[in-house]
Amino acid sequence: MSEHGVRAAQALVDDTLALLAALDDGDWSADSACHGWRVHDVVTHMGFFFNFIADPDLVLPDNPSGTSERLNDAAVRERADWSSADAIAYYREQSTAGLATLSALQGEELRDAPLAMLDLGTYRMSELSNAVAFDHLVHLTCDLMEPFGPVARTEVSVGEAIDPAVDWMMAGLPQMNGAALHPVLSTPLGLRLTGATERTFVIERADDGVAVRETDDLPSDVATSEATDFLRWGTARSAWRSAVTRDGDHAHIAAVLDAIDIV
Template sequence: MIDEWRSYTPRQLDLLESAQYSPQADELAEVRGLGVYPRHLLANMVAFNVLCHLRLDMLSPDGPLPFTLPAPTDGLVAPAIEFMLAGLPQMQGPELAATVDVPLVLKLTGPGATTVTVVPATGPGSQLSVVPGSAGSTQIESTAMEFISWGTTRKPWRQLCNVTGDVSAAEPFLDCLNII
């Protein structure tokens, strides 16, 4: 496995880097089971996978490896959050869309901080949308690193989120959300 990683990683990094520039950057790429993304976000998907699995699954306190890493930085967390937010409307489709009746503000703090609004789907068969900024009275707040944990159902959202406004409007969304 490690030999494969060493062999294929340089080529993968070259491909991900080339996808950051026009014309490839905005070409759409399907990621089976996860949705369709602008090609430039595929690097963010890799950043999400490495950050999430390394920090949350492999290293203590929740994983088996007793190593410590420096505190996460904005440069490490922000790409993972960007991928998660791009995937949020797609990964669960109608199931998740059915849980959102009013705009829900998601305020993430710390490294990777951002504020977005999850906007209800506009009709049957349409997806939620995630737009920059705060456009609603119900707010879900946590750190961005905690969002990676509860947004992937590794930890319960109730332990890591502060919900203000109409809590009953946010609960179905939070109970259903499971970014892969």
């Protein structure tokens, strides 16, 4: 289960509402660090994610690509002409409904039910709270707020949210990036995260795919990064080379890290 993810999502919703209350007209129209999206678009996207979670009858935009990123682009376009007041009201309404749904999904009857999420893979229902924590934490700290985004930085519940966000990234990595990782994972790679959380993982081949396990027993090749930096380079928002220390076979580590792009 991920009750920790639910708590993180609630904290990040509170952070987001505080941020929205402080935005002026210039902030809303400014380009975010999320390619092609304004601040306005990032906000409506975060509301749409909650809308998707809370409303099983939601009519989704046309999405011939079948990919989650193009679905999100289409949803943003549908809401592009909304006023900032409408965007805030939408986010407030959908986050309230979405948080209630995330709590319900932790219950025994639903928590382990599978949910297919287009090209992202299949997850347990209870893991949706981790997905929200990841999505919000990345958009707030990497796309909206300075130094990467255009909005003056305010408080963000990084300590509460970082572990659920990392849990989502590690659950998603084999499903989202397995095809690209399998050919270059000639030997296992260790990933050590530091700073906001201290965790270690091994990424390795498993049958025809890739597996990730959390362990203190790391192989000879290890990539070490601040956990908050991993939010950026693990989603291909920045280059890993400026944020990662490599121990072992540098070429092997580079090939593996080049193949990581988590959504």
